[in-house]
Amino acid sequence: MAGSPPLCWVVLVVCLLGFAGAGNLNKELEITWGGGRAKIVNGGRMLTLSLDKGSGSGFQSRNQYLFGKIDMQIKLVAGNSAGTVTTYYLRSEKSKWDEIDFEFLGNLSGEPYIVHTNIYTQGKGDREQQFYLWFDPTADFHTYSFLWNPQTIIFYVDGTPIREFKNMESLGIPFPKRQPMRLQSSLWNADHWATRGGRVKTDWSNAPFTAAYRNMNADRTCIWPSSSCSSSKDHSWLSQRLDSAGHRKLKWVRRNYMVYDYCADSKRFPHGLPPECNV
Numbered sequence: 001m002a003g004s005p006p007l008c009w010v011v012l013v014v015c016l017l018g019f020a021g022a023g024n025l026n027k028e029l030e031i032t033w034g035g036g037r038a039k040i041v042n043g044g045r046m047l048t049l050s051l052d053k054g055s056g057s058g059f060q061s062r063n064q065y066l067f068g069k070i071d072m073q074i075k076l077v078a079g080n081s082a083g084t085v086t087t088y089y090l091r092s093e094k095s096k097w098d099e100i101d102f103e104f105l106g107n108l109s110g111e112p113y114i115v116h117t118n119i120y121t122q123g124k125g126d127r128e129q130q131f132y133l134w135f136d137p138t139a140d141f142h143t144y145s146f147l148w149n150p151q152t153i154i155f156y157v158d159g160t161p162i163r164e165f166k167n168m169e170s171l172g173i174p175f176p177k178r179q180p181m182r183l184q185s186s187l188w189n190a191d192h193w194a195t196r197g198g199r200v201k202t203d204w205s206n207a208p209f210t211a212a213y214r215n216m217n218a219d220r221t222c223i224w225p226s227s228s229c230s231s232s233k234d235h236s237w238l239s240q241r242l243d244s245a246g247h248r249k250l251k252w253v254r255r256n257y258m259v260y261d262y263c264a265d266s267k268r269f270p271h272g273l274p275p276e277c278n279v
C-alpha cells in the first residue's frame with residue numbers, strides 16, 4: 001500500500017474532517033422548537049430558522065458558558081420582514097436570570113431593521129438600546145458578537161462595538177457573573193410591537209420567512225461547569241476592555257445610528273434614571 005493515496009481517499013478524508021471540525025454547527029447547537037422549521041444544513045455549515053403562520057422556530061447552544069466571546073454570522077429575513085423578530089441572546093436558567101440580548105426587528109422592504117439590545121441582571125431588564133445598521137443586514141451575512149467577561153459586556157457588529165455595559169458592582173449595580181448562560185436564538189412573529197411600535201403587521205403572503213446562521217466561533221469561552229476556559233491558549237478576551245479606538249467607534253455608532261437609549265428616556269423614569277445611567 002505504498003505510494004500516494006488515490007484522490008478519492010483524499011477527498012473523503014477532507015470531507016470527514018470538514019464534517020467533524022470546528023465549523024460543524026451540530027457540535028455547538030441543537031434545535032429546540034419549530035416542528036421541522038429549523039434545520040442544520042450543508043453538512044453542519046449552516047443553520048436556518050423559519051417562520052410561517054403555524055409557528056416560528058429556535059435553537060440553543062449545547063454548552064452553557066460562564067464568560068465568553070462568541071461570534072456568529074447571521075443573514076436576516078429579506079424582503080418584507082415587518083412584524084418578524086429574530087432573537088439572538090445569552091440567558092441563564094434560574095428564576096432571577098441574567099440575559100444579554102440582540103433582537104433584530106424586521107421592516108417593510110427597503111425600510112431599515114432595528115437592532116434592539118437589552119441586558120438583564122438577576123431578572124431585571126429595562127435597559128433597552130436600539131440602533132439602525134450601516135448596511136443592509138439581509139443582503140449578506142454579518143458578524144454579531146458578544147464579549148462577556150468579569151469586567152464588561154460589549155456588543156459588536158462586524159467588529160464594531162455598538163454597546164458596552166461595564167461591571168459597576170462597586171456602585172451597587174448587579175453584573176452577570178455568577179450564573180452560566182446558554183446561547184439562544186429564535187425567529188418568531190411579534191407584530192404586536194416589532195415594527196413601528198406594532199403599527200405594521202406581518203404579511204403572511206410572504207411566508208415562510210427565513211434567517212440563516214453560519215461560522216459560529218465559540219473557541220473563546222469558559223464552558224460551564226468545567227473549570228478551564230477554552231482549549232486555545234489565548235485568554236486575552238477574559239480581560240479585554242474597550243480601547244480608545246473602540247471608544248471612538250462606539251461614539252460614531254451612537255451619534256449616527258442610535259434610535260433609542262433608555263438612559264435618555266427621563267419620561268419613562270420619572271423618579272430618576274437607573275443608577276448606571278449617571279456613571
Ligand SMILES: *[C@@H]1O[C@H](CO)[C@@H](O)[C@H](O)[C@H]1NC(C)=O
Pocket residue numbers: 105106107108111112113114194195196197
Ligand atoms: C421601519 O421603517 C420606519 C420608516 O423608515 C422606521 O421609522 C422604523 O424605525 C423602521 N424599523 C422598525 C423596526 O420599525
